[in-house]
Amino acid sequence: MHYEKLAIPDVVLLTPNVFGDERGFFMETFRQNEFEAHCGNYQFVQDNHSQSAQGILRGLHYQLHQPQGKLVRVTRGEVFDVAVDMRKSSPTFGQWVGAMLSEENKQMLWVPPGFAHGFYVTSEKAEFQYKCTDYYAPGDEVSLRWDDPAIGIKWPLANSRLPALSSKDQHGVNFSDAPRFD
Known part of the structure; x- marks a missing residue:
């Protein structure tokens, strides 16, 4: 596995070594001791799997009192994945x-x-899978506005159409009003 720190160094892009031939491929997707060496000492307690169609935007979510670290990957299709500090x-x-x-x-x-x-x-379509370091706590979740100009995310919108959002994400809070971590 190759670990690359991004522009925000605490966010890390992991690229697995993939071994393939005419039969298919094999790759290791997680190894605790290597993950700890490159990303920190975290334990995962919950795995999630979602499927979404093109143009769906999920997020931007976080839990304030039960913060979750997430190790995310796509097993079908493609997504643009974003983290906001x-x-x-x-x-x-x-x-x-x-x-x-x-x-x-x-x-x-x-x-x-x-x-x-x-x-x-x-x-x-895309299938998105992720491991979480804490359990989902719906009452603790914050939805940050996906298009807040104070953040300025450059989403690669298909055909320049607005994304499809859940009701919760349609009512996301502005960054200036969002609760923060110390």
């Missing part, structure tokens, strides 16, 4: 990083606790 004591507070994750590149993104996270589906 919500830690007010961080030198990268309010900044974002993004990566295209796909079934072809097989890359994963580590989004540590203290970040808002979201993704936009660029392919016809």
Whole structure:
């Protein structure tokens, strides 16, 4: 596995070694001791799997009192995955990083606790899987506005159409009003 720190160094892009032949491929998707060496000492307690159609945007979400770190990957299709630093004591507070994750590149993104996270589906359909460091707590979740100009995320919108959002995400809070981590 290759670990690459992005412009926000706590967010790490993981690229697995893929071994393939005419029968298919094999890759290791997670190894605890290597993950700890490159990303920190975290334990995962929940795995999730979602499917979405092109033009769906999920996020930007985070939990304030039960923050979740997420190790995310795409097993079908392609998404643009984004992390926004919500830690007010961080030198990268309010900044974002993004990566295209796909079934072809097989890359994963580590989004540590203290970040808002979201993704936009660029392919016809996508299956998105992720490991979490804490349990989902719906009453603790914050939805940050996906298009807040204070953040300025450059979403690769299909045909320049607005994304399809859940009701919760349609009512996301502005960055200036969003609760923050210390």
